[in-house]
Amino acid sequence: MSALAKTVGVCIAALVLSASASSAAVICNDEGDCWRVKERRDYDPTLKLRVYDDNWKWKDGEKYRWRDPGAGHGYYRGGVWIGIH
Numbered sequence: 001m002s003a004l005a006k007t008v009g010v011c012i013a014a015l016v017l018s019a020s021a022s023s024a025a026v027i028c029n030d031e032g033d034c035w036r037v038k039e040r041r042d043y044d045p046t047l048k049l050r051v052y053d054d055n056w057k058w059k060d061g062e063k064y065r066w067r068d069p070g071a072g073h074g075y076y077r078g079g080v081w082i083g084i085h
Contacts, residue, residue, distance in 0.1 A: 024054040028064060033076040035069040043084075049075055 028034040030048040043049045058064040070081030 026052040026054060026056045027075065028052065029076055031076070031078070032064045033067045033079070034058070034064050035067045035076065037069060041073055043075065047075055047077075 023039050025037050025040045026034055027037055027043075028050045036054065040051060043051070067076055067081075070076075070083065072083050072085075074081055074083040076082070
């Protein structure tokens with residue numbers, strides 16, 4: 001394999017990895033529940049969810065808590081995972 005082909009392969013792999021990483025996000029509801037998702041999706045505005053970059057962190061004194069993401073696409077309300085189909 002030529003040096004050029006190796007370089008192109010490395011560049012393509014880096015782009016694929018960065019594209020998949022950039023689609024991850026942190027979602028928080030208005031009750032202070034936050035969870036990480038692997039893929040950004042649109043949520044109905046009436047759900048009052050905020051979508052942040054994957055590296056987002058709340059500031060000291062803010063009232064948030066981490067939750068494990070539920071199965072599939074969904075959101076937390078009242079501490080319960082609600083799936084969106």
